[in-house]
Amino acid sequence: MLRVPITLENETTTPVEGRVRRSSTRPTGVVVSFSGVMEPSLHERWKGCRGNSTERVRDSTLCPYCEKEVLPMAQSRRIPYCGPFTADQIKDGDRYELSNGHAMYCAPxxxxxxxxxxxxxxxxxxxxxxxxxxxxxxxxxxxxxxxxxxxxxxxxxxxxxxxxxxxxxxxxxxxxxxxxxxxxxxxxxxxxxxxxxxxxxxxxxxxxxxxxxxxxxxxxxxxxxxxxxxxxxxxxxxxxxxxxxxxxxxxxxxxxxxxxxxYENLEAVLWEGVQRGKAEGKVEGELAASIKALLSTLAIRGIPVDAETRARIRDCHDAKQLDAWFAKAVVADRLEDVFREG
The missing domain is CATH 3.90.1570.10 (tt1808, chain A)
Structure with a gap:
């Protein structure tokens, strides 16, 4: 995110939308509102005073107006100093950050x-x-x-x-x-x-x-x-x-x-799919074998099976139900005996 530091005149300055205001006769810093309008004061000519900062920078000197440390011209207006803004003055959607009370514009x-x-x-x-x-x-x-x-x-x-x-x-x-x-x-x-x-x-x-x-x-x-x-x-x-x-x-x-x-990774998903396919294939194979055994037993017993009953048997996917029908078919004389409840 690109950021442009915006300094303020002093701690009594308040943000005024769309214009610049001064609140002190003593020249201090660059005066600015949240709208981003800037106006240099005499203080700005002294290479960007760092205000309340205590960290010394190479090649810095002292400002004759406030006796604070100032930077070489190449670094002016880049390092923020203590300003009057607080977090509750920044609203959701405002393109600003705050650094030690100093507004930092955040470009799109x-x-x-x-x-x-x-x-x-x-x-x-x-x-x-x-x-x-x-x-x-x-x-x-x-x-x-x-x-x-x-x-x-x-x-x-x-x-x-x-x-x-x-x-x-x-x-x-x-x-x-x-x-x-x-x-x-x-x-x-x-x-x-x-x-x-x-x-x-x-x-x-x-x-x-x-x-x-x-x-x-x-x-x-x-x-x-x-x-x-x-x-x-x-x-x-x-x-x-x-x-x-x-x-x-x-x-x-x-x-x-x-x-x-x-899943640890995509290979694990594929492996699970293969194993699930094998398991489902095994179950389907067992069901098919049970259906074939039941129909064969009815044929051997000489019990005719109509189309509706044959479809009922083939559509059954309950292994326990097929086993129960098979057990009855072994001793049944009529088709009704196989499918009678109880």
């Missing part, structure tokens, strides 16, 4: 991003151990931070129709052309710090590869021939190639769905 996905997102969601949602997954589901990491991974795997939410408290154990992000790498790094850091166990970043530009991020370990880079694992979240390893290739994604999804029904 292009063809490639959307297509791969759908395939990846199928693969993960169908895993036998997954009870819930979502696409662009909003999670409230804290009151002023809402993040929506491209794909999330998590326990079923307690309430429907609201932002989901906490974070997903597994989050997947698709990085396509135009991805804001700085914001992506911040998002990964926020998710891991809040409790996400795995963040998979699927790179759609360049060689097929997936970055695996964990909180207490080194990042790993996997190629298309590798397997992704999420113990305790997913039962099955996920081929990296399945996150890029639609046909492979369908193959993995079919395997997962079969396992949900108790």
């Amino acid at each position: 996905a292009g063809d490639r991003h959307a297509r791969h997102n759908t395939s990846g969601a199928l693969v993960l949602d169908s895993d036998p151990d997954v009870e819930w997954s979502g696409v662009d589901a909003g999670f409230t990491l804290k009151p002023n931070t809402v993040r929506a991974p491209d794909i999330s795997v998590a326990p079923p939410p307690a309430e429907e129709g609201k932002w989901i408290p906490g974070v997903p154990p597994l989050a997947v992000e698709y990085a396509d052309k135009g991805q804001n790498e700085i914001d992506l790094k911040i998002k990964i850091k926020e998710l891991l710090a809040a409790g996400t166990r795995y963040v998979w970043v699927v790179h759609l530009v360049g060689p097929q590869r997936v970055e695996v991020h964990v909180k207490d370990g080194p990042n790993r880079l996997l190629s298309a021939t590798d397997l992704l694992e999420a113990p305790g979240i997913l039962r099955n390893p996920v081929p990296v190639y399945a996150l890029f290739d639609r046909k492979e994604a369908h193959r993995v999804t079919l395997r997962n769905l079969l396992q949900r029904e108790g």
Whole structure:
């Protein structure tokens, strides 16, 4: 998902639809409303002040207006600082995330991003151990931070129709052309710090590869021939190639769905069908033998069998009933004696 950071003037600024407003005479940051309208102030000329952030960045300096750290011009307006927005101000359908109170616009996905997102969601949602997954589901990491991974795997939410408290154990992000790498790094850091166990970043530009991020370990880079694992979240390893290739994604999804029904794989289904066919064939063969024995016995006893009775015998698929008729036919003198109840 492509995201564009939107900074606000200060904590007293309120979002006003369709226009820009200032609420302080002290120049601070880029003033913006939720409509996405921006107006630079004097503060913006100082390379994008980072506000309340305490993390120092190479080649940074101090803003002469607020004495906060600022970045080189090439990084201006890319790293969010503390803003006034909270999760309850973001509504379902708004194309925004929040990072430390700072609104991050989420652009619609292009063809490639959307297509791969759908395939990846199928693969993960169908895993036998997954009870819930979502696409662009909003999670409230804290009151002023809402993040929506491209794909999330998590326990079923307690309430429907609201932002989901906490974070997903597994989050997947698709990085396509135009991805804001700085914001992506911040998002990964926020998710891991809040409790996400795995963040998979699927790179759609360049060689097929997936970055695996964990909180207490080194990042790993996997190629298309590798397997992704999420113990305790997913039962099955996920081929990296399945996150890029639609046909492979369908193959993995079919395997997962079969396992949900108790079959290990498609071969197990076929084997069961063969065995069931053999068993049914054996039963049919035994029924045919019983029918033939009954008709032969009636013929030997000299008991004529009309067309209706013959059809009744041939249509019977109850082995016990055929055995009972056969036992009576051995000693019967008339056809009625064979089919008499009792």
